[in-house]
Amino acid sequence: MRITRVTTGVLPALGLALGLALGPAVAPAAADASPSASPSGDGSAPTEAGTSFRTATEIDQGETATASGSAGDYLYWSFPADTGRRPTVKATVKLPKSHTAQTWQVDVYDGLRRRQACQYGAQTRTAAAGTASVELACVLRTVRAWAEPWADDPLPGTYYVRLTALGLTAGDLGLPVETTLRVDSKDIGGAAAVDGSLAEPLVPGAAFRSKDGENGTDAKGGSSGPAVLSSIEPDDGWSSGWWSDRWVWTAAGAVLAALAGIGGYTLTRGSGRPRQVPPGA
Template structure:
């Protein structure tokens, strides 16, 4: 076979491998979590109604799933708690909107804060968003936002990395004046999750997600498709695909670099006398 024919064959094989690899990576990406807009959703993807109340402690936190928009009627000064699941490779953005039905009754400014805790009740930092916001007296609404770090499959014992499992939301006014305590308010919570892909995948996994039984509906503490901790991520596809393409490139380079072998002409037969 000529060098050009070998090189052409290698290129065609590489193109075919790349197409297969791209298709597999696309399938893996399709399996990964996708962003879900929760700005106006009142029900979950399964048609379940969003909760209309909140808990008053970690043990009584109201469970819901991303894609729902739970609400609660309460009083200024109350501590409100909700709980939602976050899986491996997901980044959650929590939004909170507080509305004051009788804003004219509020005489002084106050500061509102939304905190997020993991299943071990460790407060998780917000990498983006306004977690704390002051609102002037007489204002009708205040909005808060907190974007968490991407959840990992496991973490070192000394670290504070977010782990898969249940996450808690706590909403309250941190410095409300005495004359404003007890005034009615309405809270609306939203959670949007997005899959960050295999760049955040690691080799280990938890034996079980951090899902303590604190909700009456245990099914609400897990994602609709179940927990995926430890499953193969698209990082494996990129690794295998890179190895295949590297091998093909090595074969093509060797084929082009090796010296060509010239065929030596056979000597003529001896003359017959």
């Protein structure tokens, strides 16, 4: 009976500790699985694209950007991606009624303009003659907080999207096209955490802003404000890189290990005592 009482007291304590420890980890994971920004429904989404890395149109994750162009043009957009996120780029190209077979491709580059490989997705597709549209997708690897200098891992900062057609015939060059681009991302959480972080996100370019937040120059033609990085960044700012739900799982494991040790000691101590023989037996 002594052993039975100890067992029923330890098991509920283990269950309660497990629920309290894992509860904070499960709830944020479910909340962070949604995109970092809500879709734009007020018409503020960009309606044009840049023609180079330097003129890339900035978009937020969750926005649906549109642009008109010509077959053969290079169309560029840029977006921010933070630590622990896995971005997904989706592009749709509406083609004219009359055209030959066209091959379209979407490429993604990081802040150092290194081309990033797609984990999966139709990065390149060929639209047969007369096809109304072609859809492309690229799911990047999870953005890491830190990597070796020689590695090609995606790091937090600005990412560039380039959309273009490959190997067009002379008859298709210059045909009008309509493009739609959207970037979403999934929060991977502590599974992608690493020991280390960048001093600054890879956001190229520096600009000078005046006190009212606008770019400007002083009377001598110089800059009229402190130097800042590009305005593109996540809505909630760049993460520090040190916190992840891996800390919660580590703490939960420590609590469970301690309770298991206490329970094992109590069970061993209770079973090791000599059995008391009732008087007169």
